[in-house]
Amino acid sequence: MDSMEIDDGIYLDKNFTMEGLITTADFRRKPKTCRCVTVCLTLLCALLLAGNIGQIIYYEIITACSSAVEAKASYDRMSQETEHLQNESDSLAAERQQLLSNYDSLTAERKQLEARLRNLTEEKEQLQQSFTSLSSERDEFKAGFNNLKKARDGLQANYDTLKQQSSQLRTNFNDVQRSLRGLQDRQANLIVAKEVLQAKFSDLQKEKDNLQTRYVTVMTNRDQLQSNYSSLKRDSDQLQRNYNTMSRSKNGLQTSYNSLWKEREQLRLNYNSLWRENNELEANYSSLVTDKDKLQNWADKLLAKLKAIPCMEGWKKFDISCYYFSSVKKNWTESRKACDAQGADLVIIDSMEEQVFINKILNMNQNAWIGLSDSLKEGTWLWVDGSPVTRSFWQPGQPNSFNGNQDCAEFVQKNIQPGGEWNDDGCFAEQAWICEK
Missing domain, CATH: 3.10.100.10 (Mannose-Binding Protein A, subunit A)
Structure with a gap:
């Protein structure tokens, strides 16, 4: 038997409310020609409503999941960068310790060489009062001037290198700033989308509440990831500063090491030169002592002869x-x-x-x-x-x-x-x- 004939005297009135699709029965008589149209329209509205709900759920869930995946990937990348910077910081610290050790060793050796140089210089000054001139001092001053000029050129080259590194760090800083502004723009877009959805689908409060709960959870996770990202960014900046400090310290120690090495080589050359001069002066001194003894003997003999010469009468x-x-x-x-x-x-x-x-x-x-x-x-x-x-x-x-x-x-x-x-x-x-x- 046809269901339409069984319900011949009943008109179904279907209304959409906040709680869902609610059907109420109205026992008023309706014409038979309108019942099919009414049922079709009702089914069509139900299908449209279900499609809209599906689209909303797909947009909220898929977009939120995509944001979470991107934030997680960014977090992992920052973690890897942090570990890499930490490893570089440890390596620089070890290298700085090694340079400090080399610096102390060279300083001790330099003090020993300076002590030996002072001793030889004192002997040289005592012996050079009669046998040397000012030309050697002029040559030493010229050599010192050339060494200072070379040191100045080295410092200029280090300054240019540090300037290039500073420009590179400034570029990296600008890139991170642009990335941060992009994240802020995306957050602002999400807030705007949230407000639009609240205005359009206020009649779907229950579904919206469920989706809102999930959205809040995702936002919380996102904020947590954002906080972690900011923390990692600060750690990365701190490690970068430490790296820069270590690099400057390393460059300074390297410069001091090079300078001490040059001074050591110069002291060694001076030591060898003074040693040769000392040997020459000792040989000259021995020769002069021999000549002096000969002259003294000759003078004694001459004095004896002069004393033996008698004076004129009356003197x-x-x-x-x-x-x-x-x-x-x-x-x-x-x-x-x-x-x-x-x-x-x-x-x-x-x-x-x-x-x-x-x-x-x-x-x-x-x-x-x-x-x-x-x-x-x-x-x-x-x-x-x-x-x-x-x-x-x-x-x-x-x-x-x-x-x-x-x-x-x-x-x-x-x-x-x-x-x-x-x-x-x-x-x-x-x-x-x-x-x-």
């Missing part, structure tokens, strides 16, 4: 000189002319023995001119050969240049120990004199 012998004590009186200038006429000059006294000798020859309290004067410059006493006074025997309070015209020195005979004194007097005074040749 007194002392050591290798002959002395003439005048019996007449003249002023200082005329006395000197008289000595010059005999191939001599006024006496020059430079030892205590000579002072005692002259004092014994002169008569009691006798005064005699000697070859000492300050006529060229007041207060500057010079012997007649232009040499300064090295040993003096002035009377107490002398010379005083009384009245400003006492420019010549005289010998005053005294019976005191060790014997005799000097006094300044006017060069015009006439008295005895003493010649020496």
Whole structure:
């Protein structure tokens, strides 16, 4: 029997509500021509509603899953980068420790070489007072200048390399910033999509609540992944900074190592050069000592011969000189002319023995001119050969240049120990004199 004929007196009224598809029966009589149309429309609406619900579920679930997979892949990549940077940091730390060890070793060796260099330099300075010139110092300064120039060029090259690395890091930073802005844009798009869905499908609250719960879960996971991504990004930046610090430290240690190596080589060259110079100086010194001994023997023999040579009649012998004590009186200038006429000059006294000798020859309290004067410059006493006074025997309070015209020195005979004194007097005074040749 046809179901349409069985339900002939019943009209089905189907309404769509928030809880789903609800069917209510209305026992009012409807015309038979409208029942098929009504049923078809009802079925068509149900199919359309089911299709819309399927599309919404597919969009929410598939999109959320795709976002989660992408975030997970990004998290894995960041984890791998973090591990790689950590390994590089450990490697740089080990290399830095090795460079520090090499630096300490080279510093100790440099101190030893510097100590040995100082010792050799001191010996060299003592020996070079008579046998070296300033040309070696000029060459050393030129070599130091060349070394400093090379060090400056090396530092310039290191600066250029660091500048290129800084530009590369700035590019990487800009790439990460653009990636971060992309993530923010995607988050903003998701929020907008969420608001649009809430406005369109408010009548499907229950299904939306379920989907919203799943969406919140996915968002929570996404936020957690985003937080993990940010944390990994900070760790990556920190590791990158540590890497840069280690790299700069490594470059600095490498530069110090190279500089110390060059200094060590330079010290070694200086040491070898000083060693050769020391050997040469020792050989020269030995040769000079031998020559000195020969000259000393020759001088002793010559001195003995000179002491053995007798003086002319009327002259007194002392050591290798002959002395003439005048019996007449003249002023200082005329006395000197008289000595010059005999191939001599006024006496020059430079030892205590000579002072005692002259004092014994002169008569009691006798005064005699000697070859000492300050006529060229007041207060500057010079012997007649232009040499300064090295040993003096002035009377107490002398010379005083009384009245400003006492420019010549005289010998005053005294019976005191060790014997005799000097006094300044006017060069015009006439008295005895003493010649020496």
